[in-house]
Amino acid sequence: MSVWGQLNLMDPASPIQAEMLLFHDHAMVLLIGIFSFVALIGLKLLFNKFSTRTMHEAQQLETIWTVVPALLLIWLALPSLRLLYLLDESSSNGIVLKSTGHQWYWSYEIPSIGVESFDSYMIQEPDLNTGDYRLLEVDNRATVPYNMNTTVITTSADVLHAWALPSVGVKMDAVPGRLNSMGMFVEKPGVYYGQCSEICGANHSFMPIVVEAVSVKDFLA
Numbered sequence: 497m498s499v500w501g502q503l504n505l506m507d508p509a510s511p512i513q514a515e516m517l518l519f520h521d522h523a524m525v526l527l528i529g530i531f532s533f534v535a536l537i538g539l540k541l542l543f544n545k546f547s548t549r550t551m552h553e554a555q556q557l558e559t560i561w562t563v564v565p566a567l568l569l570i571w572l573a574l575p576s577l578r579l580l581y582l583l584d585e586s587s588s589n590g591i592v593l594k595s596t597g598h599q600w601y602w603s604y605e606i607p608s609i610g611v612e613s614f615d616s617y618m619i620q621e622p623d624l625n626t627g628d629y630r631l632l633e634v635d636n637r638a639t640v641p642y643n644m645n646t647t648v649i650t651t652s653a654d655v656l657h658a659w660a661l662p663s664v665g666v667k668m669d670a671v672p673g674r675l676n677s678m679g680m681f682v683e684k685p686g687v688y689y690g691q692c693s694e695i696c697g698a699n700h701s702f703m704p705i706v707v708e709a710v711s712v713k714d715f716l717a
C-alpha cells in the first residue's frame with residue numbers, strides 16, 4: 497500500500513461504515529470551511545491598518561456571529577445523532593461471533609453452529625508469504641457469512657482489549673467479566689483486517705484481527 501493510500505480510510509464493507517464515511521466527509525466540509533474562513537480573516541486583520549479602538553458595539557454583527565455558528569453546530573449535530581442511533585441498532589437474528597481477548601491473541605467461538613473456541617495468533621515475520629500484510633495476518637481467521645446479520649460479542653480473559661474492524665465499522669471494548677455486543681453486517685465477501693485498539697501490554701501491537709466474510713453456504717460448510 498502506498499503512503500497516500502494509507503492516509504485514506506479503508507473502503508467500507510458495511511452500510512454502517514459507509515454512513516460513517518459520509519459523516520466524516522460532512523464534518524470535514526464544516527471543519528475545512530471554518531478553518532479557511534478564520535485563516536482568511538486572521539490574515540486580513542494582520543495586513544490592514546483599521547482600528548476598532550472607538551467601536552463599542554455592533555449589534556448586527558454580534559447577532560450574526562452568534563446565530564451562524566449555532567446553525568452550523570445543528571448542521572453537524574443532527575447527522576451525528578442519526579449515526580449514533582443507527583450504530584446502536586442490533587438485531588437478534590443471524591449468528592453470533594464471540595471474540596475473547598487474551599494477552600496477546602484473540603480467540604473466537606461461534607456457538608450457534610458448534611464452532612468450538614479456537615485461537616488466532618499473529619503470523620511472525622519470517623513465516624509470511626509474498627503479498628501478506630506484515631503484523632496483520634493471523635494463523636486462524638474468524639469466518640462470518642456476508643449479507644447476513646452477525647452479532648459480535650466480545651470479552652476479555654485478562655486485561656482490557658478492544659476488538660476493532662474498521663472497514664465494517666465495528667470497534668468495541670473487550671472487558672474482563674463483561675460481555676459487550678455489537679451488530680455487524682458485512683455486505684461484501686472479503687478478508688478484513690483490524691487490530692486490538694486498547695493498549696493492553698507489551699505485545700498489544702501484535703494481536704491483529706482478521707475476519708473472512710464468505711457466502712452462507714460456504715460458511716455452513
Ligand SMILES: [Cu+2]
Nearest residue numbers: 657658692696
Ligand atoms: Cu489487546
